[in-house]
Amino acid sequence: FNLEFAPALERDLAPGATAQVSMKVAGHAGLAGSVRWIGTRAPLPVTLSVNGSRVATGKPYSLGTDRGGSDVGGIARGGGQARLSVRNTSAVRVRVRLNLGLVRGQEK
Numbered sequence: 001f002n003l004e005f006a007p008a009l010e011r012d013l014a015p016g017a018t019a020q021v022s023m024k025v026a027g028h029a030g031l032a033g034s035v036r037w038i039g040t041r042a043p044l045p046v047t048l049s050v051n052g053s054r055v056a057t058g059k060p061y062s063l064g065t066d067r068g069g070s071d072v073g074g075i076a077r078g079g080g081q082a083r084l085s086v087r088n089t090s091a092v093r094v095r096v097r098l099n100l101g102l103v104r105g106q107e108k
Contacts, residue, residue, distance in 0.1 A: 005101040006084075012095050013088040020085035021098045025050065025076045029102040033058070033084035036069040039094035045087050046070040048100075051080035058086075076102070 006023035013019055025031075035046045035058065046058030058070030076082055084100040 002104040003101060004103075005099070009098045010096070012093060013086075014093055015088055015091055018085055018087045019096050019098060020083055021100050022081055022083040023100060023102065025079055025082045025102060027076075027079050027104070029076045029104045030073070031055065031076055031082055031100070031102050032071075032073045033098070033100045034069065034071050035084070035086045035096060035098050036067070037086070037094045037096045038067050039092055040090040041066055041068050042090045043068065044070065044089055044094070044096075046072055047083075047085050048072045048074050049083045049085070050074075050076045050078075052083075 009021045011019045041062035043060035048056045055074035058072040060070040062068045
């Protein structure tokens, strides 16, 4: 399998702010993203898109009293720009870490 990853992004987000990481997709590929945050246990919206069209939304979970995360996966049916984004909908500042990767099957 051919695995590729975008550089991980770690950032502080004020309430209402958004963070995103993106990578080029050459063709048909499986996409996987994860977002982790510290500062709130509230679920934050996470979106995976290709060329601006939403592919999937994240499945959030909480860890303890002030941490959470969300995992998301989908398929890019063609080439373009894949993007993983999170928006801080909580009332407090949070620290987020975004990871985005893709897998392509072996060429025949």
